[in-house]
Amino acid sequence: MNRRRFLSRTGAGGIALGGAAAAQQPAPASAQRSNLPPGVTPTAYALPKSEYRASLNPDYLTYASDLVIERNRPGKPHKGKVLAAIQPHSDDITLFCAGTVAKLIDEGYTGYLIRVSNDEKAGKTVGHGVVQNETDNLEAAKALGCKAFSFYYRNHRMDDCAIIEIRQRLIFLFRLLQVNTVFVMDPYDHYDENPDHFVVGRAVETACWMAGTGGGREYPEQLKAGLKPASIREKYYHCRAPQGHNLVNRVVDISSYIDQKVRANVANKGKGPAGDNGARLRQELARQGRKLPLLGNDDDTANFQYTKHFLMEDFRTLGKLFGVEYAETFRYIGPESDERRTVRKYVDEHSVRL
């Protein structure tokens, strides 16, 4: 993700939170009075911003009339199904939809975390950055119960890549892994300034249907290699922040999976607002002869609590809007109706003897 704002906020181990620098920030959108004339219905809704300034919610959401709140399902209703969570950078899935990924895996899905870039722009050198982020992707996948894979395209330069080649590789993976469901950043998220985001979103969207086209006309050599078309019938497009204006038709209650989401974010040491920031803040305070009871007595606890308390606030806010403790939002695209089955049903019901 684009972390410019996060880095500027948390660069000093989080100690600057709420300090003078924060006071100079413009007032959050939610605090501003609306000048919308009476009688005009808003078509987009500004979201409350975190007091901690690490906003993980988009600026605006537009809600669909058929919005569904997806809640926990007992047992393993998704057993035998496969999901691929595709992210440009090591912290995208973890920040924006790790709760839902963890939920679906707990409900029976086999999960794969696919990172498309090499994350070279986060690290003290390019070399250190790519190695740390590679490790982070593996660790985040472990926290979510997924297997990990990385493509290593150059970070922030993906609009220079051949999208058709990325698509080819995704189709290969979708067929190989027999993916049924994907998670990816909404390719229609407006005002996204990070080129990696919209390139990956578009590549995934196009790869999904092409991976399944019958007759073997898309990359037929893959089928000759023994792969089978993949039937991807569900897509969860996640929002991103801080820029963003997303259409939302699904809210997922992730309250039971918030700790897993926190752990996946703590695994991101190389980038993202979580990682070791809790431990760093604890150490900073210790050097000043102070402690924050919230952060506990060791670095692991500090990282966990810092992430849960400060960084998950936006998901608490979203949850509150929908009457749950924590929530994530999506543009969900579900299975299309099966025309052949519908026609067959009609024929069965209406056909008469000659």
Added chain:
Amino acid sequence: MSRGSVSRKSAPGVTGFGMLSSAAMPAAPPQSGEVVVVKDEPGQPHRGKVFAAIHAHLDDVPYYASGLCAKLMREGYTGYLVRTSNDERSGGQSTAQNILRNEEDHFRMSAALGFKDVIDFYYQNHDMDGISYIDLRGRLILIFRMLKVNTVISFNPWGSWEEDPDHWVTGRAVEEASWMAAGPNDFHEHLLAGFQPQKVTERYYFHARPGQPFNRVVDISSHIEKKIDAIVECKTQGDGNRGSLVRAQLARQGKRLPLLGNDDRTADRAYVRQFLLDNEQEYGKQHQLQYAERFYYIDQRLPSRSKAEEFIEKNAVQL
């Protein structure tokens, strides 16, 4: 393929290494090394090996390398044929009809030569310099790994005076894919699927234009019937049905050409033999062969033990 004029009419004037004596053509860069003449080998010395012939258009392999393909398969190779373009610009029909007819011809031509399988990529004909080149390369890498290709036969990516962009794009992608297919970090998702890195160690590049370099002349005399089998299937492009067309035209004029026989099949084969194999005859004549094809051959097979390994084994002492 774009066989405009030079390719099939250029035998006179061509000398060793593809250098032209014609003052009308620019001089090719000087080449070094001997031209090796390769003749049939007894038995099946290549048994277990795999080659992929990758061409852009229906009639490329038939004209440039079908004798070699037939020879290698008879000597034990398993052969696969890959066509990169959709040939939509050749055939004289609608674009859609051209695609279909070239596709059908391609399957028939592949079967006539004895390829084990054929793969068509259908990139847009004559526009391949505008495609995502890395997409093409990725697909070739999968094929080389999947089929465990040892040897490729394709265009010379460095061949001069190549006016057809589909040719040099295909040749370049083949050359790079041949090398990258051996690298475990290139398209590493293939390894997840069980396809291991594959080193393509031998390359035969077509002698497609006058002046292009060659260092290998392959005696295809005993495979000329197979070559004719392949060419006659190139009906949509490549003049494979020229004989029957001429025969029909003459019949409409109340005439016949005895050379063309009494049926279309005979006419097509006779026409190819009589008029379309001048280059192969000329290439052969220079080496006392009846028919030959020319290639720029690159051998990257390594000795079973490297010089360093030999040195270490010879000179290592007990601690």
